[in-house]
Amino acid sequence: MPIYWLNQDSLEFPPPYLANEDGIVAVGGDLSAERLIVAYENGIFPWFNPDDPIIWWSPDPRFVLFPKEIKIAKSMRSYFNQKKFEVSVNTCFEEVMRQCQEIGRKGQGGGTWITESMIDGYCKLHTMGMAHSVEVWKEGKLVGGLYGVALGKVFYGESMFAHESNASKYGFILLAKKLEEWGFWMIDCQQATKHLESLGGRGISRNEFIELLEKNRAEEDDLVLWEEVILQ
Numbered sequence: 001m002p003i004y005w006l007n008q009d010s011l012e013f014p015p016p017y018l019a020n021e022d023g024i025v026a027v028g029g030d031l032s033a034e035r036l037i038v039a040y041e042n043g044i045f046p047w048f049n050p051d052d053p054i055i056w057w058s059p060d061p062r063f064v065l066f067p068k069e070i071k072i073a074k075s076m077r078s079y080f081n082q083k084k085f086e087v088s089v090n091t092c093f094e095e096v097m098r099q100c101q102e103i104g105r106k107g108q109g110g111g112t113w114i115t116e117s118m119i120d121g122y123c124k125l126h127t128m129g130m131a132h133s134v135e136v137w138k139e140g141k142l143v144g145g146l147y148g149v150a151l152g153k154v155f156y157g158e159s160m161f162a163h164e165s166n167a168s169k170y171g172f173i174l175l176a177k178k179l180e181e182w183g184f185w186m187i188d189c190q191q192a193t194k195h196l197e198s199l200g201g202r203g204i205s206r207n208e209f210i211e212l213l214e215k216n217r218a219e220e221d222d223l224v225l226w227e228e229v230i231l232q
């Protein structure tokens with residue numbers, strides 16, 4: 001199947017079911033906040049190498065985590081009992097992205113999929129109240145975190161980092177518990193990893209994922225929820 005090139009002057013994406021066998025839906029376009037919103041609403045996300053054109057994906061199966069299914073290993077319980085970390089929300093969004101960017105460089109031979117244009121686009125979403133970060137602290141130092149996009153009752157996780165063992169996992173678990181409290185249906189993890197599988201993530205079909213997103217469009221975003229939230 002030929003690759004669909006996006007029209008620079010249009011925000012329209014092809015239907016996700018037209019993705020090729022690798023899950024690629026389209027190529028090109030930009031990372032404007034407006035285009036990113038349309039992409040997420042349709043179950044599509046960007047992921048590409050710095051020297052490549054923007055590649056838009058909708059894999060099948062889709063790896064997700066339902067907040068009520070979050071698993072907390074026995075080894076993690078002592079972390080919470082002892083409150084080994086402090087956790088905040090939205091206090092340094094760009095810094096969390098840049099820490100994820102730096103981790104990517106170290107793990108990919110000097111490259112990272114988090115480009116400057118991606119940071120610009122997601123920071124714009126953050127100022128619009130749609131992208132959020134979770135920060136994990138130890139003795140006043142940022143040691144872990146994650147960021148993603150919240151639309152309706154779905155949180156689209158993007159990336160996480162940790163400089164201390166289990167720091168990002170600590171923040172993710174607290175976020176999942178808060179999302180369950182708020183009535184969120186699903187955390188989109190995009191693709192499977194052993195780390196996320198250990199937390200309760202699992203694969204669902206693209207069709208099931210898209211059906212949930214279609215239902216989600218009827219939900220109103222409650223941006224007030226994220227203001228000055230403390231996870232504990």
